[in-house]
Amino acid sequence: xxxxxxxxxxxxxxxxxxxxxxxxxxxxxxxxxxxxxxxxxxxxxxxxxxxxxxxxxxxxxxxxxxxxxxxxxxxxxx
Numbered sequence: 001x002x003x004x005x006x007x008x009x010x011x012x013x014x015x016x017x018x019x020x021x022x023x024x025x026x027x028x029x030x031x032x033x034x035x036x037x038x039x040x041x042x043x044x045x046x047x048x049x050x051x052x053x054x055x056x057x058x059x060x061x062x063x064x065x066x067x068x069x070x071x072x073x074x075x076x077x078x
Contacts, residue, residue, distance in 0.1 A: 013040075 001014050013023060021042065023029070028043035 001017070003011050003014070005011055018024070023042060030041050030043045032039045032041070
C-alpha cells in the first residue's frame with residue numbers, strides 16, 4: 001500500500017492496517033529506525049508498562065500527605 005506525506009509530515013494509515021493492528025483514533029504510536037526502514041508500533045500504555053500493578057486502582061478518598069507520620073496515630077494502652 002502506498003500513501004503520500006503531507007506538507008506537515010502526516011500520513012494516513014490505511015483502514016485495513018489500522019483494523020489489523022487495533023489502532024484507533026487518539027492512540028499513541030512510536031517510530032523506530034530499524035536498519036534501512038522505519039517501524040511504527042502502538043505505544044505501550046501506562047498499564048502495560050507497570051509490572052508491579054502499583055497505582056492501577058484509583059481511590060475516591062483524598063490522598064495522604066507525603067509528610068504524614070503514621071506513629072502519630074498510635075495511642076498508649078490504658
